[in-house]
Amino acid sequence: MSRVIEFSSTGGPEVLEFKEVEVADPGPGEVRIRVKAIELNRAESMWRNGEYIEEVKLPARLGYEAAGFVDAVGPGVTGLLVGEAVNTVPAFSQNQYGMYGELVIAPVSAVVKHPPGLSFEEAASIWMMFITVYGAFIEAADLQAGDVVLIPAASSSVGLAAIQLVNMMGAIPIALTRTSAKRQQLLDAGAALVVVTEEQDLTAEVLQFTGGVGARVVFDPVGGPGLGKLVKAMKTGGILLAYGALSEEPAQFSYLDLLIKLPTIVGYTIWNTSGDPARQKAAVEFITAGLAAGKLTPRIDRIFSFDEMVDAHRYLETNNQFGKIVVTV
Incomplete structure (x- = not known):
């Protein structure tokens, strides 16, 4: 029993x-x-x-x-x-x-x-958090050293895992958070920049940090009205990975921004990776190695x-x- x-x-x-x-x-x-x-x-x-x-x-x-x-x-x-x-x-x-x-x-x-x-x-x-970010960044985005990555809802467990993996790959994580309450914690967790979205202009902060280029990868679990600001903050030809829908409001963005930024927008779930035996095995091996090296914790x-x-x-x-x-x- x-x-x-x-x-x-x-x-x-x-x-x-x-x-x-x-x-x-x-x-x-x-x-x-x-x-x-x-x-x-x-x-x-x-x-x-x-x-x-x-x-x-x-x-x-x-x-x-x-x-x-x-x-x-x-x-x-x-x-x-x-x-x-x-x-x-x-x-x-x-x-x-x-x-x-x-x-x-x-x-x-x-x-x-x-x-x-x-x-x-x-x-x-x-496993949920690290397989999710492995599949998103390694498989879907082909993350490379030096890439700038926007991480909305960065204080979530998946957001924190994303910061770790992005740093592990030599890329640059920008953490987004609504209020300043968790700003220092996010910096301590390895974020290169924290943007407090209720107090700062997201697009302006990201473009200033990247010298006007923008972020190549956006890893978004929110959607909603703020999606347009994420697109504006992207590098031309970047990729936006949508892995959640925390906002109950419709996603909003300008079609003109799509023509300017030419982003690839991809829906992603953990099942893309964990549901395939070969991809799950590769993810587990990558994560286990990262844990052993102290890069993932x-x-x-x-x-x-x-x-x-x-x-x-x-x-x-x-x-x-x-x-x-x-x-x-």
């Missing part, structure tokens, strides 16, 4: 329910994991609210990232031993699997070996206990965190 978390109706954190269930033996291509730590993602909050890119089928489980020990392996699974430390990466539908539990089933295609030297809390926090804001999962979700939705939220089991 194991405690897991489910919800029978969509809504706020209070819809999360603890259930005592019997966890079956893993089937073909599956692994059973005894969980030690779980990482919270914005995608799970959206899923719980019924606002995710996939329609939720109730009653539902949730959770993408967990770290723990292999408890059992299903038929046909090779390369993993019972008792071995492993992590899960976002490479499945939450309609099929959910990592919020003491004992969970995961598809082997989403199970990776635990990186050396990391705690379970640290390992649970790395986990950043945990706060740790909750499993019993505090509802409180952890409430904290996630305050948007006050600087780094990842982790739950220990």
Whole structure:
């Protein structure tokens, strides 16, 4: 028997329910994991609210990232031993699997070996953010040393991961944040420049910093009315990667700016990378090497206990965190 978390109706954190269930033996291509730590993602909050890119089928489980020990392996699974430390990466539908539990089933295609030297809390926090930025910058944007990169919502976990990877590649990260409250933290995290968008002229600041050239890469999870300012701040022929839609307002930009800047605008999700076995393997190897070299590092804001999962979700939705939220089991 194991405690897991489910919800029978969509809504706020209070819809999360603890259930005592019997966890079956893993089937073909599956692994059973005894969980030690779980990482919270914005995608799970959206899923719980019924606002995710996939329609939720109730009653539902949730959770993408967990770290723990292999408890059992299903038929046909090779390369993993019972008792071995492993992590899960976002490479499945939450309609099929959910990592919020003491004992969970995961598809082997989403199970990776635990990186050396990391705690379970640290390992649970790395894969969503680092695979997302790897796929965006290395695969989609072909990031090169010296490229200037605009990072809106830079104090998010993915934003912080982006700053690290951009620096790792010898490129130049410009962090965007709405207020000055997190400005120094972003500079300390490695941003070459921080633009406070509610107090400064974004386009003017970026063009001044780049000598009038603009940023070659924009990595935007927001959209909305501010998209036009991002386009204006771009280098001619640059690439804008849209990986989220935090703004509920329509995206706005000038067609004339499109003719002037000639940007490539690409929609990107982690599934582009994690859903392809060869690309996922390359991403995991790149991230593991970056962790070992100290170029990529986990950043945990706060740790909750499993019993505090509802409180952890409430904290996630305050948007006050600087780094990842982790739950220990």
